[in-house]
Amino acid sequence: MTERKPPGVSFETWVDRQIREAEARGEFADLPGAGKPMPGVTDTPYDELWWIKRKMAREGLSVLPPTLALRKEAEDALAAASVAPSERVVRRIVEDINVKIREVMFKPPPGPPLGLKPYDVDEIVREWRERRTG
Structure with missing residues (x-):
């Protein structure tokens, strides 16, 4: 659609005409999903922001502030460490999350405070060992 809105014609009228002419040409026929409800609209309970x-x-965007997203990632890291197959993997998981926690501690992003400190890797490995032998 390269046609410009003519001067003196209301924008709404011009748009309505463009849609009406396109419909008459059949440009809206056989569109995927035609006649079907939009996915998400029928979800219950209804959330008006479902499409966003x-x-x-x-x-891959997050609605959480960076510090809250890191808290969630830290929880997930501890859960992953607790079921890791080897001590080496436990150490890697905890050390990786500690790097991220330290980074936020020294350069806080906007949002609520992190409220975490780096984990004690040896303590988590000790707990992992106890679960494996217990």
Whole structure:
């Protein structure tokens, strides 16, 4: 659509005409999903921001402030360490998350405070060993 809105014609009228003409040409016929409800609209309970949340998920964006996202990542790291197959993997998981925690401690991003300190790797490995032998 390269046609410009003519001067003196309201924008709404011009747009309505463009849509009506495109529809008459059949440009809206056989579109994927035609006649079907939009995915997410029928989800219960209804969330008016469903499409924004779905788009953000597809794009890999987070709605959490960085510090809260890191708290979640730290929880996930501890859970992963608790079921890791070897001590070497436990140490790697905890050391990797500690690097991120230290980075936020020294260069805090905007948002709520992190409220975490680096984990004691040896303590987590000791707990991992106890679960494996217990």
